[in-house]
Amino acid sequence: MKRYLPLIILAILAVLPVIGLSTYMMHILILVIMWSVIGMSWNLLGGYCGQVSFGHAAYFGVGAYTAGVLYSKFDLSPWWGLPLCVVVVALFSLVLGFIVLRLRGPFFALATLASGEVMRITAENWVDFTGGTMGILIQRRTWVEKTWYFYIILIIAALTFFMIKKLVESKLGYYFVAIREDQDAAESLGINTTLYKTIALCISGVITGIAGAFYTNYMGYIDPHVVFALHDISIITIMIVMVGGVATFWGPYVGALIMVLLAEYIRSIPGLGAAHQTFFGILLIVIIIFLPNGIVGDFQKLKRLVGLRRASG
Amino acid sequence: MSLLQVKGVSMFFGGLAAISDVSFDIQKGDILGLIGPNGAGKTTMFNVVNGFYAPSRGEVFFKGKKISGLKPHQICKLGVARTFQVVKPLQRMSVLDNVIASAYLRVNNRGEAEDIAREKIKFTGLHDDVNVISKGLPLGKRKKLEIARALATQPEMLMLDESFAGLNPAELDESIEIIRKIKERGITIMIIEHHMKVIMAISDRIVVLSYGQKLAEGTPNEIGNNPLVVEAYLGEAESA
Ligand SMILES: Nc1ncnc2c1ncn2[C@@H]1O[C@H](COP(=O)(O)OP(=O)(O)OP(=O)(O)O)[C@@H](O)[C@H]1O
């Protein structure tokens, strides 16, 4: 049963549009799935390989701008951004990785944080290429309806899911975790830590970049503030994985679901506005104290906390 | 034939010479004991041979190939494995997964890696703990885990850094037995050890370091009768 759970969930999701959800519900679903993809990719690098990135907005933004610039500068469909960003973001990750992967622990985290900000400022000022703070508006939207966007992000999520599952169970997965647990031990056991960290960074970056390219197509508008955002992209990505469960398989999905719903809910409360970040901050503290392994990682503990223990037998 | 050659190696940390101009050879199939008082530079020598440090001066050769300057993972791939004095288990991984991660050095599929791992785990007497998360292992077993996963890289030479320290007498005997069996498999061993009885019993040759310099080298018999060594080290160790 458990083996088929991913397929069952995929099948249920695939028939959802057929039963006719409201446009708003579809929008929420698309966001949840998109954030799960980003969460999964972060989890591979941060959760499994132990390289905690505070700058995933850099990859998201480069992916988003790959699609956007194809449209604004080359007059091509921004959908070409999806395949093209694989190459663009992989190259970008290699360059960035060459710099940040020399650093360890908090230094790595700070360098990634800086890289996201550097990218935002670059995009803001390189007006000729990016349109600067004016952003890029896609005037010819492919579809008005959400259905096809939903299926496209669902396919991306499914492919990501199965690829990461294969990866984590393979030699590469062992190497990633070994690096996370003790880099010196891993190195002395014959693991080329620089190489494997770079691989983790590239895969993670490319997946997030694809999500970014999808975002451009879906939202139809990007600007540096939105796609290179520290709070709304980089930090939310970490929160999704923290809330769901770092280095757990299902964590990013659970986290994405909770965070997207929470963001929508808080936004609907009148007079709160940008205070949602305060709520997220408090939530993060609560999670770190009570469920350090996230909802998935500490599920047994969570059940005890809410008094459902008997139900589990 | 010498498997490992250390030629005129010096290692400076700032002004401190942790090793100064040390040379020795290890013959294939031998056990070489590396002894000396605390801070003599023994672990530093391991770190140089294993590639964590590039020596400030001198060179290291393995099977005639210069290895000083290579990265630890390259040196491991060439057939040199080590354990750590301060154990470094992959904490949140099970014993089996720890050893599988090493076994993947020579094979690519999970089944083969697991076969190698299980064999090494059995060999080092950890078979009752395969599924234990290594964070929860007592020190004695962590030391064995260090040996198991070093062996899983299928080395030609194994470097053991105080694998016996802190063990009780029963564990000590067991570990000596393990070392002998490793030697029977044709693996060359370089071992750092403070238990003099152990080192005298198992070593083919012994190198004595003191304040970073090579004080003496010879068979256990020669070392035991060397007045310099007795004065500088053995006397101290015996009285301790
Ligand atoms: N990375 C380093 N930086 C600075 N000094 C170091 C470093 N590593 C070792 N040392 C110094 O080099 C000297 C030799 O240390 P080493 O650890 O090699 O001794 P050892 O013979 O293994 O001692 P012990 O028996 O206590 O393990 C010590 O004075 C130590 O403080």
Ligand SMILES: [Mg+2]
């Ligand atoms: Mg030492």
